[in-house]
Amino acid sequence: MDRLTEMEAFANVVDQGGFTDAAKKMGISKSAVSKHVSSLEARLGARLLNRTTRRVSPTEIGLAYYDRARRVLNDAGEADALVTSMQSAPSGLLRISVATDFGVNHLSPVLSGFLAAYPDITVNMVLNNRYVELISEGFDVAVRIGELEDSTLRARKLTETVKRMVAAPSYIEKFGRPAKIDDLNEHKLLHYSSQSSGNVWKLTAPSGEKRQVRTAGWLSVNDGQSLLNAAISGLGIAYLPSYLYADALKSGQVVDAMPSLPDEVQGVYAVYPPGRFTQPKVRAFIDFLVESFAEKGPMDW
Structure with a gap:
C-alpha cells in the first residue's frame, strides 16, 4: 500500500478519535481506513493504536509516530499548494516600501505598465525615508539603495546609482570648488534631515581613505x-x-563640486522576505523591475 496514504489514515484516526469519523474525512470506507492502519502497523512491527469498544487512542509509540507523520503530511500538503500557486496567475495585494525620492521619480512612472500587465494585482506603495521591517510591518517587497544591512532578507540587484557632490555653476563661481575634503568645512552644505546619523557625509578620499564629514549645514531638508x-x-x-x-548635470544646472573624489557607487535592490517560496505577485514585480531598470544607471537616468 502507499506509505503516505497509510500515514494519512493513521493521523486522521488520531485527529478524529476513531475510524468512522476518519473515514468520513477521507471520503473512503471505514474498513479501508482500518486496512491502511493495520498495514502500517504490520510494516512498522509496532502497535500504534489502543482499540476499545468505546474509543481509539494512540499508544506511546503511536503518539511519537503521529508527531512525525503529521509533519510529513503537512509538508506534502504545502508542496502541493506550492505547485498550484506557482502555476496560478499573480494576484492579490502587493505592499511596497520605497524611499520617497526614488519612488516619486522612478518607481511611480513604471507602475502603470506593471498593473496593465497584471490586472489581478493591486498595489499599495508606501513612500518614506525610514528603514521598515518588512515582515513585522506587512510589506511584500522593498526597494533599497546602498549597503544592505539585513542579511536575512533575500535581495536582487536592479541597477546602480552614483553619489556625488553637486552645486550650481553660480555657487562655484562665487565660492569656488573645494579642493580637498577638509575644505568642505568652509562651504555651505545642504543635508538630508532624516538621516539617523545626523548631518554626516561618508566620503572616499582620492587616496582611498574613508572619511566622515560632519558639519552643521546651511540647509537641512x-x-x-x-x-x-x-x-x-x-x-x-x-x-x-x-x-x-x-538630468540637472546633463543640462548644466549643476556641476560636479569635487571631481577629484572617486565615485561612490551604490546598488539599487529589490529586497523581500526569506523563504524557499516566493509568491507569484512578488516574483512578477521583481522581474518587472529588473526589466524596467535594465537600461538605467549608474548615470543614465
Whole structure:
C-alpha cells in the first residue's frame, strides 16, 4: 500500500478519535481506513493504536509516530499548494516600501505598465525615508539603495546609482570648488534631515581613505528633490544620488563640486522576505523591475 496514504489514515484516526469519523474525512470506507492502519502497523512491527469498544487512542509509540507523520503530511500538503500557486496567475495585494525620492521619480512612472500587465494585482506603495521591517510591518517587497544591512532578507540587484557632490555653476563661481575634503568645512552644505546619523557625509578620499564629514549645514531638508532644487538655485553643495541629479548635470544646472573624489557607487535592490517560496505577485514585480531598470544607471537616468 502507499506509505503516505497509510500515514494519512493513521493521523486522521488520531485527529478524529476513531475510524468512522476518519473515514468520513477521507471520503473512503471505514474498513479501508482500518486496512491502511493495520498495514502500517504490520510494516512498522509496532502497535500504534489502543482499540476499545468505546474509543481509539494512540499508544506511546503511536503518539511519537503521529508527531512525525503529521509533519510529513503537512509538508506534502504545502508542496502541493506550492505547485498550484506557482502555476496560478499573480494576484492579490502587493505592499511596497520605497524611499520617497526614488519612488516619486522612478518607481511611480513604471507602475502603470506593471498593473496593465497584471490586472489581478493591486498595489499599495508606501513612500518614506525610514528603514521598515518588512515582515513585522506587512510589506511584500522593498526597494533599497546602498549597503544592505539585513542579511536575512533575500535581495536582487536592479541597477546602480552614483553619489556625488553637486552645486550650481553660480555657487562655484562665487565660492569656488573645494579642493580637498577638509575644505568642505568652509562651504555651505545642504543635508538630508532624516538621516539617523545626523548631518554626516561618508566620503572616499582620492587616496582611498574613508572619511566622515560632519558639519552643521546651511540647509537641512527631508526630501532629496528639494535639496537638488536648493543646489540648482545656488544655495550650496548637495550630496545626492545620480537618479536625482543626472538630468540637472546633463543640462548644466549643476556641476560636479569635487571631481577629484572617486565615485561612490551604490546598488539599487529589490529586497523581500526569506523563504524557499516566493509568491507569484512578488516574483512578477521583481522581474518587472529588473526589466524596467535594465537600461538605467549608474548615470543614465
